[in-house]
Amino acid sequence: MTATGGQLSARSYHWDHAHIRHGITPHYLDFEHYPLPAKSYLPAEIIPLETHDNQTGDTPASFAHLLSHAYGVTRVRRGQIPFYYRTVPSAGGLYPCHLYLSITAAADNAETGVYYYEPVRSGLVQLRQEKTGQNNPLQQLFAGERELADVRLLFIVTAAFYNSAWKYRARAYRYMLLDTGHLVRNITLNPLIRAFACNTAFDFDDGKVSDLLNLNSAAEVPLACVSVNWDKSVPDIVAQTVNHTRPCFPPVDDRSTEAAYLQDYPELRAIHSAGIPAAGQVPVPETAVTDDRPETVFSVVSESTRSLDEVPGPDLAGCMIRRRSRRNFITSPVTAGAYLQLFACLSPGRNLRDLVRDTGLRVGLVCRKLEGIDDGFYLFDRQVAVLHLMHRGNLAPMLASVCLDQAWIGQAAMNFLFFSDLAALDTARGPRGYREMMVAAGMLAQQIYLGAESLAMGCCGIGAMYDREAADLLGLSSHVALVYAVSAGPVKRR
Ligand SMILES: Cc1cc2nc3c(=O)[nH]c(=O)nc-3n(C[C@H](O)[C@H](O)[C@H](O)COP(=O)(O)O)c2cc1C
Structure with missing residues (x-):
């Protein structure tokens, strides 16, 4: 239940409250309140x-x-x-x-x-x-x-x-x-x-x-x-x-x-x-997200894309206002121009780069039907400039299954995944580091929402997952957890 010294740690809290298939106890939802x-x-x-x-x-x-x-x-x-x-x-x-x-x-x-x-x-x-x-x-x-x-x-x-x-x-x-x-x-x-x-x-x-x-x-x-x-x-x-x-x-x-x-x-x-005591000041060291070695590497930077920091104010404000969680994904292919632009929107930008680095937050991708890129599970490098192919094949339906069988996830062209080595996080920054890391994940996820909206794509956060099954599916290293996911891609427009 607790980490060394009897103090609650990020790792113990996160795993103590993991969802387990057939192990979720339903409880009364008090609509009166x-x-x-x-x-x-x-x-x-x-x-x-x-x-x-x-x-x-x-x-x-x-x-x-x-x-x-x-x-x-x-x-x-x-x-x-x-x-x-x-x-x-x-x-x-x-x-x-x-x-x-x-x-x-x-x-x-x-x-x-x-x-x-x-x-x-x-x-x-x-x-x-x-x-x-x-x-x-x-x-x-x-x-x-x-x-x-x-x-x-x-x-x-x-x-x-x-x-x-x-x-x-x-x-x-x-x-x-x-x-x-x-x-x-x-x-x-x-x-x-x-x-x-x-x-x-x-x-x-x-x-x-x-x-x-x-x-x-x-x-x-x-x-x-x-x-x-x-x-x-x-x-x-x-x-x-x-x-x-x-x-x-x-x-x-x-x-x-x-x-x-x-x-x-x-x-x-x-x-x-x-997490009330100050976080340790040590950046989380770079540890392996999975035990596998990458098969291939793809560069995903393009001269013609722009980060969210560069999007004109009124356009960005429009995306904030119109944004909704859209889950009606369709299996159309995505052009390189479109997905490279979305990746550019995911780039942490000047306000967020240090936080992402210090908390050791890593980003992955389960994708299908992206022009010029094999279906598979990838890891981004820290600059969101390079994709490392970790597993080839369409993993989206299996990801849907480990995310509480939310079938629409299996239809999405891109499922962005946020990973943290919770043991390394605890050691470097203590439980307040969990606060920093999860907030950083939410911040990057908001960038995906806004980027998807600007590209007329759908997008939806995924917090519901069988945590251990998700780690096993992706072959994560023993202390690494999938802490959040966001689906994005073409949707049926009404
Ligand atoms: C942290 C987080 C986790 C979420 N998890 C899920 C999820 O697992 N499944 C789902 O269908 N929607 C999920 N959502 C989307 C919310 O259901 C949605 O934001 C909410 O219903 C409000 O609707 P809107 O986003 O269209 O305004 C999540 C959103 C956030 C921010």
């Missing part, structure tokens, strides 16, 4: 944000658009329980993540505002507004010597245990982390943010961040921060966002304080608590 899509701070006033008003994303870049493109509601499915579709996918559609921001004014009159982004009513709730004198209070949230004097804007992504545990119980932590990664990537790819130096940070003090946001730590925990060297003043930002004329989605019930929503999940608290 379906997880809420947003927190309610009633009666606090909400500062309405201008919501995106078309499906093209062809709107002026503003702070309001940044938030709605990052985590906004894109569509509502009415019914007994309304479902709020969002710009990011979420395991089970349960949306455990919450987004907060802290904005500090210029240092000579330092004033800090802390806000909750309320996606359903599309507004900001101000949680705090403090005069903080000369010091930038964001500095105190972080350990180490990092220079934060210019960080005026901080995004904080938290996740509520209840939302994911409602369905996934003790396995939920991995989904909370992956969901966090999807959201963080939508923030860091935003053109407004790309204009400033920004950093996805994990070296914050969980307790101080929880205090800043006034979180109930038994129910909701901070998982990642994005710090931005934003150089505009507080009033400019907030004034820009205020627009009282736009309609908002109807309010959700304020049931968030009911006992049913405050259940305790000891396994989730335990793995999260294990």
Whole structure:
């Protein structure tokens, strides 16, 4: 159950909650207490944000658009329980993540505002507004010597245990982390943010961040921060966002304080608590993903492709708004131009390269019908420039079988696979490394979603898998786990 020294490790948590065929105990899904899509701070006033008003994303870049493109509601499915579709996918559609921001004014009159982004009513709730004198209070949230004097804007992504545990119980932590990664990537790819130096940070003090946001730590925990060297003043930002004329989605019930929503999940608290101490600073050494040697190597870089960092802002915003999980894959061949462009979108980009390297996250591919490439299981090199063929043949139907028999996976032209050597991760970075690695996987997965959308392909995350069967199918080395997968490829368009 535990690693050396009695401390819960990434490896023990991950494998203790592996799915086993015929071993999943069904449990009651309490639809009376379906997880809420947003927190309610009633009666606090909400500062309405201008919501995106078309499906093209062809709107002026503003702070309001940044938030709605990052985590906004894109569509509502009415019914007994309304479902709020969002710009990011979420395991089970349960949306455990919450987004907060802290904005500090210029240092000579330092004033800090802390806000909750309320996606359903599309507004900001101000949680705090403090005069903080000369010091930038964001500095105190972080350990180490990092220079934060210019960080005026901080995004904080938290996740509520209840939302994911409602369905996934003790396995939920991995989904909370992956969901966090999807959201963080939508923030860091935003053109407004790309204009400033920004950093996805994990070296914050969980307790101080929880205090800043006034979180109930038994129910909701901070998982990642994005710090931005934003150089505009507080009033400019907030004034820009205020627009009282736009309609908002109807309010959700304020049931968030009911006992049913405050259940305790000891396994989730335990793995999260294990990751509260700072991560080790040592990068995870490069270990073998499988015990096999590659048969052939294919270069997959092309002059004519562009990474997501290079996609013009409005085009990217349009992809964020239109994105959905599409599973109706068809078995048409994929041209080299199309798959090379998708691989270029997977390239980690400047904000993510170090995190992927330090956490030792590796990416693989099960593909079929890609022009000029044999069907098979491949590993990408760290630069996503070269594919190493590990097994020849169409593995997609078998992958579908080990992913809880989700047949559509067998039809997808490309199944991207994320691997981690959990033993090496534990040794190099400790349990907080699990947090970093899973968030990094979610971030790369969001790039695949956006890249697929830009190419009019379908895409869907896969968190449901018989973990040991997946490792056996792919011949993974003993400590390596498949931690996430994403299908992509041509789909039937309605
Ligand atoms: C971490 C993660 C795991 C997921 N796993 C699966 C899965 O195993 N099977 C599936 O059909 N969809 C899966 N999805 C997709 C969600 O079901 C989907 O995002 C959600 O229902 C919301 O729908 P939308 O993405 O179309 O907005 C996953 C999504 C995420 C982010």
